[in-house]
Amino acid sequence: VYLIVTDKLYIPPAIHAWSSGWADQGGTYITFPSVSASSATVKVDTWVKNATGSAVSCKLTTSLVDASNTVVQTAETTQSAGTTGVTKFSQTMTVGSPQLWFPWAPKLYMVHTVVSNGATPVDVFSTQIGIRQVTYNKAQGVYCNGTYFKILGLDRHQMWPFVGHAVPNIQQKRDAQRLKEIGCNFVRCSHYLQDDAFLDECDRLGIFIWAEIPGWHCCTSNGGILPPDTLWRRRHYDETRFLVRTARNRPCVMIWAPAINEAVSDPTLERPLNDLCHQEDSTRPTAAGRLSAPQGAGANIYDFYGENCFTPGSIPNSNPDPNTMGFLVTEHTGYTYQDSSIRATCPEWSLVGHAERHATMTQQGRDKAWVAGTLGWCAYDYYTNREATKMKRSGVFDMMRIRKFATWFYQSQSAADNYDGSKHPMAHIANYYRSDSPLDRKVYSNCEQVKLYQNNQLIATQSPDAGRNLAHPPFTFKNISYVEGTLKAEGLIGGSVVAIDSVRSPGTASAIKLIADPDTIEANGGDFSRVEAYIVDNNGTWVQYTTNSISFAISGPGDRIGDNPLAAQSGACITLAKAQLTPGTLTVTANSSGLTSGTATIIVKGISTKVMPGSAPNVRPMQGPVKVVKAIGSKLVVPGASGAAWVTVYDLKGTMLYKKKTNQRIVDLRKETGKAEGAYIVNVNASQ
Numbered sequence: 001v002y003l004i005v006t007d008k009l010y011i012p013p014a015i016h017a018w019s020s021g022w023a024d025q026g027g028t029y030i031t032f033p034s035v036s037a038s039s040a041t042v043k044v045d046t047w048v049k050n051a052t053g054s055a056v057s058c059k060l061t062t063s064l065v066d067a068s069n070t071v072v073q074t075a076e077t078t079q080s081a082g083t084t085g086v087t088k089f090s091q092t093m094t095v096g097s098p099q100l101w102f103p104w105a106p107k108l109y110m111v112h113t114v115v116s117n118g119a120t121p122v123d124v125f126s127t128q129i130g131i132r133q134v135t136y137n138k139a140q141g142v143y144c145n146g147t148y149f150k151i152l153g154l155d156r157h158q159m160w161p162f163v164g165h166a167v168p169n170i171q172q173k174r175d176a177q178r179l180k181e182i183g184c185n186f187v188r189c190s191h192y193l194q195d196d197a198f199l200d201e202c203d204r205l206g207i208f209i210w211a212e213i214p215g216w217h218c219c220t221s222n223g224g225i226l227p228p229d230t231l232w233r234r235r236h237y238d239e240t241r242f243l244v245r246t247a248r249n250r251p252c253v254m255i256w257a258p259a260i261n262e263a264v265s266d267p268t269l270e271r272p273l274n275d276l277c278h279q280e281d282s283t284r285p286t287a288a289g290r291l292s293a294p295q296g297a298g299a300n301i302y303d304f305y306g307e308n309c310f311t312p313g314s315i316p317n318s319n320p321d322p323n324t325m326g327f328l329v330t331e332h333t334g335y336t337y338q339d340s341s342i343r344a345t346c347p348e349w350s351l352v353g354h355a356e357r358h359a360t361m362t363q364q365g366r367d368k369a370w371v372a373g374t375l376g377w378c379a380y381d382y383y384t385n386r387e388a389t390k391m392k393r394s395g396v397f398d399m400m401r402i403r404k405f406a407t408w409f410y411q412s413q414s415a416a417d418n419y420d421g422s423k424h425p426m427a428h429i430a431n432y433y434r435s436d437s438p439l440d441r442k443v444y445s446n447c448e449q450v451k452l453y454q455n456n457q458l459i460a461t462q463s464p465d466a467g468r469n470l471a472h473p474p475f476t477f478k479n480i481s482y483v484e485g486t487l488k489a490e491g492l493i494g495g496s497v498v499a500i501d502s503v504r505s506p507g508t509a510s511a512i513k514l515i516a517d518p519d520t521i522e523a524n525g526g527d528f529s530r531v532e533a534y535i536v537d538n539n540g541t542w543v544q545y546t547t548n549s550i551s552f553a554i555s556g557p558g559d560r561i562g563d564n565p566l567a568a569q570s571g572a573c574i575t576l577a578k579a580q581l582t583p584g585t586l587t588v589t590a591n592s593s594g595l596t597s598g599t600a601t602i603i604v605k606g607i608s609t610k611v612m613p614g615s616a617p618n619v620r621p622m623q624g625p626v627k628v629v630k631a632i633g634s635k636l637v638v639p640g641a642s643g644a645a646w647v648t649v650y651d652l653k654g655t656m657l658y659k660k661k662t663n664q665r666i667v668d669l670r671k672e673t674g675k676a677e678g679a680y681i682v683n684v685n686a687s688q
Helices: 169-179 196-205 230-247 267-280 348-364 405-417 669-673
Strands: 028-035 041-051 056-065 071-080 086-096 107-116 120-129 136-139 140-146 146-151 151-157 184-189 208-212 253-257 304-306 327-331 369-375 428-429 443-444 449-454 459-464 473-475 486-493 496-503 510-517 520-522 526-535 547-553 560-561 570-579 584-592 595-605 627-632 635-637 645-650 656-662 666-668 677-685
Touching: 041 056, 041 071, 056 086, 071 086, 107 496, 120 473, 120 656, 140 369, 146 520, 146 627, 151 169, 151 405, 169 635, 184 369, 196 208, 208 230, 230 267, 304 348, 348 369, 348 405, 348 443, 369 443, 369 473, 405 443, 428 486, 443 486, 449 595, 473 547, 486 510, 520 570, 526 547, 526 584, 526 595, 547 560, 547 570, 570 584, 656 669, 666 669
Parallel strands: 151 184, 151 369, 184 208, 208 253, 304 327, 327 369, 510 595, 520 595
Antiparallel strands: 028 041, 041 086, 056 071, 056 107, 107 120, 136 140, 140 146, 428 443, 443 473, 449 459, 449 486, 486 496, 510 526, 526 570, 547 584, 560 570, 584 595, 627 677, 635 666, 645 656, 645 677
16 A cells, blocks of 8 residues: 655546546556657657646656666646646657567666646656557467567466465566566466556566456356346446556556456447447557357457467367457466376376477467467466365466476477577476386477486487477487486587586485575565475485475564465475564574475565555655756756755656755766766755
8 A cells, every 4th residue: 555645736646536437537648659660659648637726837847768767858848737637748759769678678668757837846757668569460470569479478367375465576576587487478467457566577577468357257147148237347347447547558568358258258248348448548459368259250349369278179270250350379278187287296297298288289379370379377376266175276387386397398488589589598307207207208498409318328319309380399208218317408509508407316305405585585574585395305306296294484584474384295385484674584494204404594685675666656846946957977967056055866756866055066976876877857946
């Protein structure tokens, strides 16, 4: 919860009018009418609220600032702001040679908007953007800034064990980082708008998202027909406005889904939702994740055709509605394989089969050029009330964020999206190398060749499996007999070893190994580290299928969250270590009868991140005459008359950086504030 204190002339949040029927807009709405490598047009609409009681002359100064804090363009508009409703300002800037946002190179800008009452700045509103343009071809798929790419990703529920949705920003960001690390360029936020911290990280890392209103199936027992209830429907209209106004400036948002997941098609609800979404944002397509899809030209009300195709062979041979902009597999695999993808209890061959199902569905999407891409269900196991166990286990990670073999398949595909030429080479042996492990040893890799060694003896050198239309097919080494010891895979590109993975036969369980993720958190009372516990043998090798009861303890300025003791699930489980409000060191200890205890250390540092998110206004009213001044190098020339005066320097968010009484007219920002070239607000006053 944030308390935002503003002047009476201010930019209200985009959703401020929700309680009054959405009569007034708010915040900023930033679009890009034209985008190319040589030039981009940036259009900024801003709404200002005047609560002073009388009309005022309002000046809006908008600065576009790049990642190096250099002002690229500035627009200034003055007009009268009345006392009813809000006043809309529209400004346009042209950027030469823009730094474009791609999934593989996500360049970001900040738009800082300063509101002035006459000549006095009274409010600052900041919006992070990425300049990009997505286009769609019915026959070929999706292009970002003119470059083709195939969508590859997963659906995501944001819930965690022990805490549900009450997850701190640091772990919301880690969730996005995990998905980027395994090669996802797209995430369907199913089935609700997800946490700002997760979306911030998608903006930063380059992950496109499908943003969806809450809802699942029909939400009624009325014979499968959506309820006619007016209040129920109005809430979906409210959710659509809330969704778009909250996330409309994010470069990561590719598709809006103003629709109920897997609901029976009902034009009396879907058409108003679709029209409303277009009214709010005309720059992005709409879609629905359908289970039973309407057929025929024009049958799909939405712009894009989304369909859940769970099993091999279920992707249609052509777009069911050829009038739409394109087709996306919005879910695959999922519940049809969940009983065989439970990391805690399923045999190894079944988990390899789970990875192969994801590979097969990805391949079948690639076989059809007109399919924009495929999204697997799902990223993480999650809670549900539809299973006796209260858990759906169809994730490529389990709910504790411990990897299943399927994650390595996705990671092996990632190089296909690195259009900058980088490979991020990897190799992973999807085999525990136990006496009962499958004899066909599968290696997921994005390399050109893989060499497989058994106890340091070369077994074979292979190219990727033939006949697989994947960015990087797996390497299957057939019928490799078990000899206790070590399997090692070397990935080669151009004949050179660029990636190595090895797996050792597990022995008798003897100890607990702890890994803190992350090993540094902040003393803000909310951050927690996810501490993984693995049961290992004397060599430190993970011993699968063990279920020892593990007891956790914590010392230092923090608290532990989670069941205690907790039975290991196939040799692994987690606990959560939460910071209090004091910096220091946390030590987590894990004990189990007959095993050597494990420890992990977590640094709890002082708070360094802002309490307010970057997308919210950081307000600091500034008195007296001010100017926006651009520093050259680290030197800032102070405007105004000669003689001693109080000089105050703010950044464009309104944060005070420097204040001193001086007769000097040049401030060395690097020396005084640690800042360098960029734009700053400078106030010069005779008195403090």
